[in-house]
Amino acid sequence: MKYTFAELHLHTAEVSGCASVSGADAPLIFKEQGYDLICVTDHYKYTTFWYYNDNKDPSWEHRANHFLSGYRLAKAAAEKIGLTVLLGAEICFDNCPNDYLVYGLNEEMIYKYPELYRWSVEEFSSFARKNQLFFAQAHPFRNQRMIRTSPSLLDGAEAYNTHDTEHKTPAEDMKRAKLWVKENNLVPLLGQDFHDAENILGAKTAFYGEVRDSETLTKKLHAKEFDFILSNQTITKEDFLTI
Numbered sequence: 001m002k003y004t005f006a007e008l009h010l011h012t013a014e015v016s017g018c019a020s021v022s023g024a025d026a027p028l029i030f031k032e033q034g035y036d037l038i039c040v041t042d043h044y045k046y047t048t049f050w051y052y053n054d055n056k057d058p059s060w061e062h063r064a065n066h067f068l069s070g071y072r073l074a075k076a077a078a079e080k081i082g083l084t085v086l087l088g089a090e091i092c093f094d095n096c097p098n099d100y101l102v103y104g105l106n107e108e109m110i111y112k113y114p115e116l117y118r119w120s121v122e123e124f125s126s127f128a129r130k131n132q133l134f135f136a137q138a139h140p141f142r143n144q145r146m147i148r149t150s151p152s153l154l155d156g157a158e159a160y161n162t163h164d165t166e167h168k169t170p171a172e173d174m175k176r177a178k179l180w181v182k183e184n185n186l187v188p189l190l191g192q193d194f195h196d197a198e199n200i201l202g203a204k205t206a207f208y209g210e211v212r213d214s215e216t217l218t219k220k221l222h223a224k225e226f227d228f229i230l231s232n233q234t235i236t237k238e239d240f241l242t243i
């Protein structure tokens with residue numbers, strides 16, 4: 001079977017203050033490691049935009065351009081080397097300490113719906129369902145700040161975020177993430193939470209067949225049409241949740 005090898009959790013230095021790799025460089029690194037697809041999920045929260053508070057042009061259009069800048073650099077670089085780049089986001093809502101991964105977004109939506117971080121999780125969840133997005137909680141047990149969202153509001157959650165080790169998440173809490181995803185029948189996600197070049201460990205989501213657009217991506221996520229690659233071994237998502 002033809003797989004599409006993907007990274008679903010990636011930050012660019014242009015937009016995510018915590019990341020060090022430019023959107024222009026990330027595609028080259030991933031291509032070299034055998035990936036076909038990366039989703040740019042830059043942090044989308046109040047602090048992503050605060051540099052613009054004193055700017056002469058504080059319009060949402062200007063801020064949206066900023067949010068999209070890392071994705072656009074990545075897309076332009078990827079086109080030259082045959083890698084697909086899709087737009088995602090890692091949203092943190094103002095009234096909640098959690099992070100949420102969103103797939104299926106397009107540029108028009110970023111301009112059309114300003115300041116999504118001011119929304120509640122419930123509001124965003126119903127928006128995601130209306131717009132066929134895929135809405136997932138990121139690293140639900142990373143630290144004690146994280147609160148598990150009602151699974152009824154989610155499509156999926158990260159069962160494994162390889163960056164948790166850098167956050168010193170205890171191994172038993174990393175295991176609890178898998179168990180929680182399994183018990184609540186959520187779609188399990190695997191993310192390297194790429195911020196720096198050394199975060200690339202070869203973990204991949206292996207989608208069945210071609211994925212070249214956001215619509216196909218969200219469909220395959222909802223339908224669980226993927227396996228995982230860990231340490232160069234293919235593992236089904238079902239087996240992954242039991243180890």
Ligand SMILES: [Zn+2]
Nearest residue numbers: 011016018019
């Ligand atoms: Zn970050």
Ligand SMILES: [Zn+2]
Nearest residue numbers: 009011090193
């Ligand atoms: Zn992240």
